[in-house]
Amino acid sequence: MSRRFALADLPETIAVFPLAGAMMLPRARLPLNIFEPRYLAMLDDALKTEHRLIGMIQPLEKTGDAPPKLRRIGCAGRVTSFSETEDGRYLIALTGICRFRVGEEVEGFHPYRRVKAEWVDFARDLTARDSDPGFDRKAFLGLLKRYFEASGLSSDWSSLEEADEEMLVNSLSMLCPFAVEEKQALLEAPRLAERRETICALMEFAIASRGEDTGSLQ
CATH class of the missing domain: 2.30.130.40 (LON domain-like)
Structure with a gap:
């Protein structure tokens, strides 16, 4: 423990x-x-x-x-x-x-x-963990899949699908190839919900910059 x-x-x-x-x-x-x-x-x-x-x-x-x-x-x-x-x-x-x-x-x-x-x-x-009441796993994973495809990245999707929202958002914030300033913004996000919103915006921007349709993530 x-x-x-x-x-x-x-x-x-x-x-x-x-x-x-x-x-x-x-x-x-x-x-x-x-x-x-x-x-x-x-x-x-x-x-x-x-x-x-x-x-x-x-x-x-x-x-x-x-x-x-x-x-x-x-x-x-x-x-x-x-x-x-x-x-x-x-x-x-x-x-x-x-x-x-x-x-x-x-x-x-x-x-x-x-x-x-x-x-x-x-x-x-x-505290033991942070929570994000507005987390929509299906929509988040859909955006993540488009981001990975646009960026040429791969992952173990079964582990992503099973991870709780804090571990999922925080691990992606640390591991995804965002710029230094972008990683700092993720670090400084006050709560998990704000970090999730920030990482979604970064993924949507990365997809759009590669000429892909971002769709929408509510």
Whole structure:
């Protein structure tokens, strides 16, 4: 059984892994292949803590020689799976716990970046699950099928048909090849219903841009 967190359990400072195009959401799983020395050190340090949290966050576009600035909102995940390869890489999985707002970056002697994390705006993430009363599975899957066909993607449709709405919407938000800004919009959507509306709009736009008829999704 995975550990449940309360706001009081979340640390004031968190190590962050800036990675464009990689986005995590609460209760979803994100596999990662860790090989850079600084991130190997980050993982070693995270595993020494009780919470085992790492913050996934997208960086802004780099300008000049300074490290790229971080976007204002990321999501912390707990290391829930870990293995080491013969060549020294770590294969891990993070399970999303709670989104956070970046307060300020913490200076220090660590080779990786750390930030002051502000959690309170996302306390709802710590509940057992989010719901979407307006979710129409048949219409959503119909749009998803057209999007996959237009984008040349494939999937295990039986698993998609059986997944609950939160896992379905959040997993697609993380895995679909949306642009960095689009993934950030999905991350920042306040509730599951808004995220579903956003991903539907993105899929409809992608279909239309490829000359396909979007139909309608009410």
